[in-house]
Amino acid sequence: MQHASVTILGTGAWGSVLATLAANNGHSVRTWSRRSGSLDEAVQTADVVISAISMNGVTDVATQLQAIALPAHTILVTATKGLDAATLSTPSQIWQRMLPDHAIVVLSGPNLSKEIAQGLPAATVVASQDIAAAAMVQTVLASDRFRVYTNTDPLGTELGGTLKNVIAIAAGVCDGLNLGTNAKSALLTRALAEVIRIGTRLGAKPETFFGLSGLGDLLATCSSSLSRNYRVGYGLAQGQPLEQILSELQGTAEGVNTTNVLIDLAKQQTIPVPVSWQVYLLLNGKITPRAAVETLMERDLKPEA
Incomplete structure (x- = not known):
């Protein structure tokens, strides 16, 4: 395996896990956060820069990197799941x-950071239109406990991981209301169709959403209490105010911001998003959890496909 110099931007749970994976493979690893010092020094010799910062920090950090003379060969990896409001x-x-x-x-991919930190097996996807760059990142992170696949659809890979956070909020409501396995299965199936509809309208490949970064991530995030969304x-669903829930989470629930941005995007592109719309209404205090479920159940009858 080629030795690489790797810089991780972001020292939260996910960034720390990625740093450990790369270090365990014998690569030189540096980490950076807003509190840790010079970004220039952290990236000046990096072969691979992995961004694990939250969505609201991406533009600012990218702007800082614009002013830095990165090595021409440096590969930039984004491990952030979200949409930019602006x-x-x-x-x-x-x-x-x-x-x-x-x-x-x-x-x-379906990567709950706490499980990976415990050494439990997992798999992920690295996607790029630059096949050599994806293969390089694959070798940096892959191990006998962390299987890494590649594909050439970065947009679909990214949207699968981003949009499932909205659906995870709906899944949490379903379980919080004790609606049962039938209801949750129906929700996730129709939600996957919604994610595919959005993704393909935006230019992603439909088959990507049946892979690890789509269906795989959806199943993991919608079935685990480790998922913040x-x-x-x-x-x-338990009647707690959103502000209280967010204050008690250890980390960012990106699905909250993503939902609001997604609705703006869906309106702009005229994409039907019935599940995401109910999540949006719920997050903004315009509907109760049970009323959201009833609205989805009372929609006009139609063919499945």
Whole structure:
């Protein structure tokens, strides 16, 4: 395996796990956060820069990197799941727009950081239109406990990981209301169709959403209390105020911001998003959890496909 110099931007749970995976493979690893010092020093010799910062920090950090003389060969990997409120862009679109001379790789999959930190087996996807860059990142992170696949659909890979956070809130509501397995299965199936509809309208490949970064991530996030977005929905179903739920979470529930941005995007592109719309109404205090479920059940009858 080629030795690489790797810099991780973000020292939260996910960033720390990625740093450990790379270090365990014998690579030189540096970490950076807003409190840890010079970004310039952290990235100046990096072969691979992995961004695990929250969505609201992506544009700012990308702007800082624009002013730094990154090595020409440096690969930029985005492990952030979200949408930018100002531009309706995904993280990789921001990185590509602001640093167009560097290969951009998207990392996404059913990756609950706490389980990976415990050494439990997991798999993920690294996607890029630059096949060599994706293969490089694959070798940096892959191990006998962390299987890494590649594909050439970064947008679909990114949207699968981003949009499932909205659905995870709905899944948490379903479980919080004790609606049963039948209801949750129906919700996730129809939600997957909604995610595919959004993704393909935006230019992603439909088959990507049946892989690890789509269906795989959806199943993991919608069935585990380790998921912060699931816990948001569960808490709302239990009658807790959103502000209280968010204050008690250890980390960011990206699905809250993503939902609001997604609705703006869906309106702009005229994409039907019935499940996401009910999540939006719920998060903004315009409907109760039970009323949201009843609204979905009372929609006009139609063919499944």
